[in-house]
Amino acid sequence: MKVLKINASASRQTSLSRVEVDRVISKLLVKYPSAEIIDRDVAYSNLPFPNDKFVEAIFHKGPLNEEQRLLTKVSDQLVDELLESEILVIGAPMYNFTIPASLKAYFDLVARAGKTYQYNEQGYPLGLVEGKKAIIVITTGGVPLGSPMDFSKQYITAFLGFLGIKNLTFIELDENRFKYEEKRKKATEKLASILD
Incomplete structure:
Protein backbone atom coordinates (compact mmCIF):
# COMPACT_ATOMS: atom_id res chain seq x y z
CA MET A 1 0.00 0.00 0.00
CA LYS A 2 1.13 3.53 -0.83
CA VAL A 3 0.05 6.63 1.03
CA LEU A 4 0.49 10.02 -0.62
CA LYS A 5 1.28 12.65 2.01
CA ILE A 6 0.72 16.20 0.77
CA ASN A 7 1.65 19.25 2.83
CA ALA A 8 0.87 22.77 1.63
CA SER A 9 1.70 24.98 4.59
CA ALA A 10 4.39 27.61 4.06
CA SER A 11 5.36 27.21 7.72
CA ARG A 12 7.65 24.27 8.38
CA GLN A 13 8.08 24.74 12.13
CA THR A 14 4.78 26.02 13.53
CA SER A 15 2.19 24.64 11.11
CA LEU A 16 -0.83 23.06 12.76
CA SER A 17 -1.79 21.31 9.51
CA ARG A 18 1.67 19.70 9.28
CA VAL A 19 1.41 18.45 12.86
CA GLU A 20 -2.03 16.98 12.18
CA SER A 34 4.18 -1.91 5.70
CA ALA A 35 2.69 1.14 3.97
CA GLU A 36 5.02 3.20 1.81
CA ILE A 37 4.73 6.94 2.38
CA ILE A 38 5.22 9.21 -0.64
CA ASP A 39 6.13 12.61 0.81
CA ARG A 40 5.04 15.45 -1.49
CA ASP A 41 5.57 18.86 0.11
CA VAL A 42 3.93 21.08 -2.48
CA ALA A 43 4.93 24.25 -0.60
CA TYR A 44 8.60 23.42 -1.16
CA SER A 45 8.55 21.47 -4.43
CA ASN A 46 8.94 24.53 -6.67
CA LEU A 47 5.94 23.45 -8.67
CA PRO A 48 5.57 25.33 -11.96
CA PHE A 49 2.41 27.22 -12.79
CA PRO A 50 0.84 26.13 -16.09
CA ASN A 51 1.64 28.38 -19.05
CA ASP A 52 0.68 28.35 -22.71
CA LYS A 53 3.41 25.88 -23.72
CA PHE A 54 2.45 23.48 -20.94
CA VAL A 55 -1.22 23.60 -21.95
CA GLU A 56 -0.26 23.03 -25.58
CA ALA A 57 1.90 20.05 -24.58
CA ILE A 58 -0.71 18.28 -22.44
CA PHE A 59 -3.33 18.55 -25.19
CA HIS A 60 -0.91 17.67 -28.01
CA LYS A 61 -1.98 14.72 -30.15
CA GLY A 62 0.75 12.23 -30.90
CA PRO A 63 4.31 11.86 -29.59
CA LEU A 64 5.77 14.79 -27.67
CA ASN A 65 9.00 16.47 -28.69
CA GLU A 66 11.86 16.94 -26.22
CA GLU A 67 10.71 20.38 -25.08
CA GLN A 68 7.16 19.11 -24.48
CA ARG A 69 8.44 16.13 -22.52
CA LEU A 70 10.40 18.48 -20.26
CA LEU A 71 7.38 20.74 -19.81
CA THR A 72 5.17 17.85 -18.70
CA LYS A 73 7.79 15.96 -16.65
CA VAL A 74 6.76 17.32 -13.24
CA SER A 75 3.06 16.92 -14.00
CA ASP A 76 3.61 13.34 -15.16
CA GLN A 77 5.48 12.53 -11.95
CA LEU A 78 2.73 14.01 -9.78
CA VAL A 79 0.05 12.12 -11.71
CA ASP A 80 1.99 8.85 -11.31
CA GLU A 81 2.29 9.41 -7.54
CA LEU A 82 -1.44 10.07 -7.32
CA LEU A 83 -2.45 7.03 -9.37
CA GLU A 84 -0.10 4.71 -7.47
CA SER A 85 -1.43 5.70 -4.04
CA GLU A 86 -4.40 4.15 -2.28
CA ILE A 87 -4.75 6.78 0.45
CA LEU A 88 -4.16 10.52 0.23
CA VAL A 89 -3.46 12.62 3.31
CA ILE A 90 -3.67 16.32 2.46
CA GLY A 91 -2.77 19.20 4.73
CA ALA A 92 -4.73 22.24 3.56
CA PRO A 93 -4.38 25.30 5.77
CA MET A 94 -6.69 28.14 4.84
CA TYR A 95 -4.90 31.18 3.42
CA ASN A 96 -7.07 34.21 2.81
CA PHE A 97 -10.29 32.17 2.78
CA THR A 98 -9.09 29.39 0.43
CA ILE A 99 -6.32 26.86 -0.19
CA PRO A 100 -2.65 27.89 -0.54
CA ALA A 101 -1.40 28.73 -4.03
CA SER A 102 1.00 25.77 -3.84
CA LEU A 103 -1.90 23.34 -3.40
CA LYS A 104 -3.83 24.97 -6.24
CA ALA A 105 -0.73 24.61 -8.45
CA TYR A 106 -0.58 20.92 -7.50
CA PHE A 107 -4.25 20.45 -8.38
CA ASP A 108 -3.71 22.20 -11.73
CA LEU A 109 -0.80 19.87 -12.52
CA VAL A 110 -2.63 16.62 -11.71
CA ALA A 111 -5.82 17.54 -13.58
CA ARG A 112 -4.87 15.83 -16.84
CA ALA A 113 -7.38 14.93 -19.54
CA GLY A 114 -7.10 11.25 -20.40
CA LYS A 115 -5.04 10.51 -17.29
CA THR A 116 -7.06 11.66 -14.28
CA TYR A 117 -10.34 12.66 -15.93
CA GLN A 118 -12.16 12.55 -19.26
CA TYR A 119 -15.44 13.71 -20.75
CA ASN A 120 -18.01 11.31 -22.15
CA GLU A 121 -19.86 11.80 -25.43
CA GLN A 122 -22.49 13.92 -23.70
CA GLY A 123 -19.81 16.23 -22.31
CA TYR A 124 -20.14 14.93 -18.77
CA PRO A 125 -16.85 14.71 -16.80
CA LEU A 126 -15.74 11.28 -15.61
CA GLY A 127 -13.06 10.96 -12.96
CA LEU A 128 -10.42 8.33 -13.64
CA VAL A 129 -8.86 8.32 -10.16
CA GLU A 130 -11.21 5.91 -8.45
CA GLY A 131 -11.05 3.57 -5.47
CA ILE A 136 -7.99 16.14 4.33
CA VAL A 137 -6.79 18.25 7.23
CA ILE A 138 -8.15 21.80 7.03
CA THR A 139 -6.91 24.36 9.54
CA THR A 140 -8.02 27.95 9.94
CA GLY A 141 -7.10 30.67 12.39
CA GLY A 142 -10.51 32.24 12.73
CA VAL A 143 -12.74 31.37 9.77
CA PRO A 144 -15.44 28.78 10.53
CA LEU A 145 -15.62 26.03 7.92
CA GLY A 146 -18.95 26.10 6.13
CA SER A 147 -19.28 29.84 6.58
CA PRO A 148 -19.60 32.31 3.66
CA MET A 149 -15.86 32.98 3.97
CA ASP A 150 -14.90 29.33 3.50
CA PHE A 151 -13.77 28.69 -0.07
CA SER A 152 -11.65 25.65 0.86
CA LYS A 153 -13.75 22.66 1.84
CA GLN A 154 -16.28 22.84 -0.98
CA TYR A 155 -13.57 23.47 -3.56
CA ILE A 156 -11.47 20.51 -2.39
CA THR A 157 -14.57 18.30 -2.38
CA ALA A 158 -15.51 19.39 -5.91
CA PHE A 159 -12.00 19.04 -7.31
CA LEU A 160 -11.26 15.61 -5.86
CA GLY A 161 -14.73 14.45 -6.89
CA PHE A 162 -14.03 15.66 -10.42
CA LEU A 163 -11.02 13.32 -10.47
CA GLY A 164 -13.14 10.46 -9.15
CA ILE A 165 -12.07 10.58 -5.50
CA LYS A 166 -15.34 10.51 -3.56
CA ASN A 167 -14.32 8.79 -0.32
CA LEU A 168 -13.36 11.92 1.62
CA THR A 169 -12.89 12.52 5.32
CA PHE A 170 -12.20 16.00 6.62
CA ILE A 171 -10.30 16.58 9.84
CA GLU A 172 -11.45 20.08 10.73
CA LEU A 173 -9.32 22.31 12.93
CA ASP A 174 -10.98 25.58 12.10
CA GLU A 175 -11.20 28.61 14.39
CA ASN A 176 -8.17 27.24 16.22
CA ARG A 177 -7.22 30.63 17.66
CA PHE A 178 -10.46 30.65 19.63
CA LYS A 179 -11.60 27.03 19.90
CA TYR A 180 -8.38 25.00 19.71
CA GLU A 181 -9.05 22.58 22.57
CA GLU A 182 -12.60 21.91 21.42
CA LYS A 183 -11.54 21.37 17.81
CA ARG A 184 -8.53 19.24 18.80
CA LYS A 185 -10.78 16.91 20.81
CA LYS A 186 -13.21 16.52 17.91
CA ALA A 187 -10.35 15.95 15.43
CA THR A 188 -8.83 13.27 17.65
CA GLU A 189 -12.17 11.49 18.01
CA LYS A 190 -12.84 11.63 14.29
CA LEU A 191 -9.40 10.32 13.38
CA ALA A 192 -9.81 7.41 15.80
CA SER A 193 -13.25 6.56 14.39
CA ILE A 194 -12.19 6.52 10.73
CA LEU A 195 -9.16 4.32 11.37
CA ASP A 196 -10.91 1.76 13.60
Missing part, protein backbone atom coordinates in the same frame (compact mmCIF):
# COMPACT_ATOMS: atom_id res chain seq x y z
CA VAL A 21 -0.94 15.38 8.90
CA ASP A 22 1.91 13.70 10.78
CA ARG A 23 -0.59 12.43 13.37
CA VAL A 24 -2.72 10.94 10.59
CA ILE A 25 0.31 9.29 8.98
CA SER A 26 1.42 7.86 12.34
CA LYS A 27 -2.02 6.33 12.89
CA LEU A 28 -2.05 4.90 9.38
CA LEU A 29 1.36 3.30 9.94
CA VAL A 30 0.04 1.62 13.08
CA LYS A 31 -2.80 0.15 11.06
CA TYR A 32 -0.72 -0.51 7.93
CA PRO A 33 2.88 -0.95 9.14
CA LYS A 132 -8.98 5.90 -3.30
CA LYS A 133 -9.55 7.39 0.13
CA ALA A 134 -8.58 10.96 0.98
CA ILE A 135 -8.13 12.36 4.47
Whole structure:
Protein backbone atom coordinates (compact mmCIF):
# COMPACT_ATOMS: atom_id res chain seq x y z
CA MET A 1 0.00 0.00 0.00
CA LYS A 2 1.13 3.53 -0.83
CA VAL A 3 0.05 6.63 1.03
CA LEU A 4 0.49 10.02 -0.62
CA LYS A 5 1.28 12.65 2.01
CA ILE A 6 0.72 16.20 0.77
CA ASN A 7 1.65 19.25 2.83
CA ALA A 8 0.87 22.77 1.63
CA SER A 9 1.70 24.98 4.59
CA ALA A 10 4.39 27.61 4.06
CA SER A 11 5.36 27.21 7.72
CA ARG A 12 7.65 24.27 8.38
CA GLN A 13 8.08 24.74 12.13
CA THR A 14 4.78 26.02 13.53
CA SER A 15 2.19 24.64 11.11
CA LEU A 16 -0.83 23.06 12.76
CA SER A 17 -1.79 21.31 9.51
CA ARG A 18 1.67 19.70 9.28
CA VAL A 19 1.41 18.45 12.86
CA GLU A 20 -2.03 16.98 12.18
CA VAL A 21 -0.94 15.38 8.90
CA ASP A 22 1.91 13.70 10.78
CA ARG A 23 -0.59 12.43 13.37
CA VAL A 24 -2.72 10.94 10.59
CA ILE A 25 0.31 9.29 8.98
CA SER A 26 1.42 7.86 12.34
CA LYS A 27 -2.02 6.33 12.89
CA LEU A 28 -2.05 4.90 9.38
CA LEU A 29 1.36 3.30 9.94
CA VAL A 30 0.04 1.62 13.08
CA LYS A 31 -2.80 0.15 11.06
CA TYR A 32 -0.72 -0.51 7.93
CA PRO A 33 2.88 -0.95 9.14
CA SER A 34 4.18 -1.91 5.70
CA ALA A 35 2.69 1.14 3.97
CA GLU A 36 5.02 3.20 1.81
CA ILE A 37 4.73 6.94 2.38
CA ILE A 38 5.22 9.21 -0.64
CA ASP A 39 6.13 12.61 0.81
CA ARG A 40 5.04 15.45 -1.49
CA ASP A 41 5.57 18.86 0.11
CA VAL A 42 3.93 21.08 -2.48
CA ALA A 43 4.93 24.25 -0.60
CA TYR A 44 8.60 23.42 -1.16
CA SER A 45 8.55 21.47 -4.43
CA ASN A 46 8.94 24.53 -6.67
CA LEU A 47 5.94 23.45 -8.67
CA PRO A 48 5.57 25.33 -11.96
CA PHE A 49 2.41 27.22 -12.79
CA PRO A 50 0.84 26.13 -16.09
CA ASN A 51 1.64 28.38 -19.05
CA ASP A 52 0.68 28.35 -22.71
CA LYS A 53 3.41 25.88 -23.72
CA PHE A 54 2.45 23.48 -20.94
CA VAL A 55 -1.22 23.60 -21.95
CA GLU A 56 -0.26 23.03 -25.58
CA ALA A 57 1.90 20.05 -24.58
CA ILE A 58 -0.71 18.28 -22.44
CA PHE A 59 -3.33 18.55 -25.19
CA HIS A 60 -0.91 17.67 -28.01
CA LYS A 61 -1.98 14.72 -30.15
CA GLY A 62 0.75 12.23 -30.90
CA PRO A 63 4.31 11.86 -29.59
CA LEU A 64 5.77 14.79 -27.67
CA ASN A 65 9.00 16.47 -28.69
CA GLU A 66 11.86 16.94 -26.22
CA GLU A 67 10.71 20.38 -25.08
CA GLN A 68 7.16 19.11 -24.48
CA ARG A 69 8.44 16.13 -22.52
CA LEU A 70 10.40 18.48 -20.26
CA LEU A 71 7.38 20.74 -19.81
CA THR A 72 5.17 17.85 -18.70
CA LYS A 73 7.79 15.96 -16.65
CA VAL A 74 6.76 17.32 -13.24
CA SER A 75 3.06 16.92 -14.00
CA ASP A 76 3.61 13.34 -15.16
CA GLN A 77 5.48 12.53 -11.95
CA LEU A 78 2.73 14.01 -9.78
CA VAL A 79 0.05 12.12 -11.71
CA ASP A 80 1.99 8.85 -11.31
CA GLU A 81 2.29 9.41 -7.54
CA LEU A 82 -1.44 10.07 -7.32
CA LEU A 83 -2.45 7.03 -9.37
CA GLU A 84 -0.10 4.71 -7.47
CA SER A 85 -1.43 5.70 -4.04
CA GLU A 86 -4.40 4.15 -2.28
CA ILE A 87 -4.75 6.78 0.45
CA LEU A 88 -4.16 10.52 0.23
CA VAL A 89 -3.46 12.62 3.31
CA ILE A 90 -3.67 16.32 2.46
CA GLY A 91 -2.77 19.20 4.73
CA ALA A 92 -4.73 22.24 3.56
CA PRO A 93 -4.38 25.30 5.77
CA MET A 94 -6.69 28.14 4.84
CA TYR A 95 -4.90 31.18 3.42
CA ASN A 96 -7.07 34.21 2.81
CA PHE A 97 -10.29 32.17 2.78
CA THR A 98 -9.09 29.39 0.43
CA ILE A 99 -6.32 26.86 -0.19
CA PRO A 100 -2.65 27.89 -0.54
CA ALA A 101 -1.40 28.73 -4.03
CA SER A 102 1.00 25.77 -3.84
CA LEU A 103 -1.90 23.34 -3.40
CA LYS A 104 -3.83 24.97 -6.24
CA ALA A 105 -0.73 24.61 -8.45
CA TYR A 106 -0.58 20.92 -7.50
CA PHE A 107 -4.25 20.45 -8.38
CA ASP A 108 -3.71 22.20 -11.73
CA LEU A 109 -0.80 19.87 -12.52
CA VAL A 110 -2.63 16.62 -11.71
CA ALA A 111 -5.82 17.54 -13.58
CA ARG A 112 -4.87 15.83 -16.84
CA ALA A 113 -7.38 14.93 -19.54
CA GLY A 114 -7.10 11.25 -20.40
CA LYS A 115 -5.04 10.51 -17.29
CA THR A 116 -7.06 11.66 -14.28
CA TYR A 117 -10.34 12.66 -15.93
CA GLN A 118 -12.16 12.55 -19.26
CA TYR A 119 -15.44 13.71 -20.75
CA ASN A 120 -18.01 11.31 -22.15
CA GLU A 121 -19.86 11.80 -25.43
CA GLN A 122 -22.49 13.92 -23.70
CA GLY A 123 -19.81 16.23 -22.31
CA TYR A 124 -20.14 14.93 -18.77
CA PRO A 125 -16.85 14.71 -16.80
CA LEU A 126 -15.74 11.28 -15.61
CA GLY A 127 -13.06 10.96 -12.96
CA LEU A 128 -10.42 8.33 -13.64
CA VAL A 129 -8.86 8.32 -10.16
CA GLU A 130 -11.21 5.91 -8.45
CA GLY A 131 -11.05 3.57 -5.47
CA LYS A 132 -8.98 5.90 -3.30
CA LYS A 133 -9.55 7.39 0.13
CA ALA A 134 -8.58 10.96 0.98
CA ILE A 135 -8.13 12.36 4.47
CA ILE A 136 -7.99 16.14 4.33
CA VAL A 137 -6.79 18.25 7.23
CA ILE A 138 -8.15 21.80 7.03
CA THR A 139 -6.91 24.36 9.54
CA THR A 140 -8.02 27.95 9.94
CA GLY A 141 -7.10 30.67 12.39
CA GLY A 142 -10.51 32.24 12.73
CA VAL A 143 -12.74 31.37 9.77
CA PRO A 144 -15.44 28.78 10.53
CA LEU A 145 -15.62 26.03 7.92
CA GLY A 146 -18.95 26.10 6.13
CA SER A 147 -19.28 29.84 6.58
CA PRO A 148 -19.60 32.31 3.66
CA MET A 149 -15.86 32.98 3.97
CA ASP A 150 -14.90 29.33 3.50
CA PHE A 151 -13.77 28.69 -0.07
CA SER A 152 -11.65 25.65 0.86
CA LYS A 153 -13.75 22.66 1.84
CA GLN A 154 -16.28 22.84 -0.98
CA TYR A 155 -13.57 23.47 -3.56
CA ILE A 156 -11.47 20.51 -2.39
CA THR A 157 -14.57 18.30 -2.38
CA ALA A 158 -15.51 19.39 -5.91
CA PHE A 159 -12.00 19.04 -7.31
CA LEU A 160 -11.26 15.61 -5.86
CA GLY A 161 -14.73 14.45 -6.89
CA PHE A 162 -14.03 15.66 -10.42
CA LEU A 163 -11.02 13.32 -10.47
CA GLY A 164 -13.14 10.46 -9.15
CA ILE A 165 -12.07 10.58 -5.50
CA LYS A 166 -15.34 10.51 -3.56
CA ASN A 167 -14.32 8.79 -0.32
CA LEU A 168 -13.36 11.92 1.62
CA THR A 169 -12.89 12.52 5.32
CA PHE A 170 -12.20 16.00 6.62
CA ILE A 171 -10.30 16.58 9.84
CA GLU A 172 -11.45 20.08 10.73
CA LEU A 173 -9.32 22.31 12.93
CA ASP A 174 -10.98 25.58 12.10
CA GLU A 175 -11.20 28.61 14.39
CA ASN A 176 -8.17 27.24 16.22
CA ARG A 177 -7.22 30.63 17.66
CA PHE A 178 -10.46 30.65 19.63
CA LYS A 179 -11.60 27.03 19.90
CA TYR A 180 -8.38 25.00 19.71
CA GLU A 181 -9.05 22.58 22.57
CA GLU A 182 -12.60 21.91 21.42
CA LYS A 183 -11.54 21.37 17.81
CA ARG A 184 -8.53 19.24 18.80
CA LYS A 185 -10.78 16.91 20.81
CA LYS A 186 -13.21 16.52 17.91
CA ALA A 187 -10.35 15.95 15.43
CA THR A 188 -8.83 13.27 17.65
CA GLU A 189 -12.17 11.49 18.01
CA LYS A 190 -12.84 11.63 14.29
CA LEU A 191 -9.40 10.32 13.38
CA ALA A 192 -9.81 7.41 15.80
CA SER A 193 -13.25 6.56 14.39
CA ILE A 194 -12.19 6.52 10.73
CA LEU A 195 -9.16 4.32 11.37
CA ASP A 196 -10.91 1.76 13.60
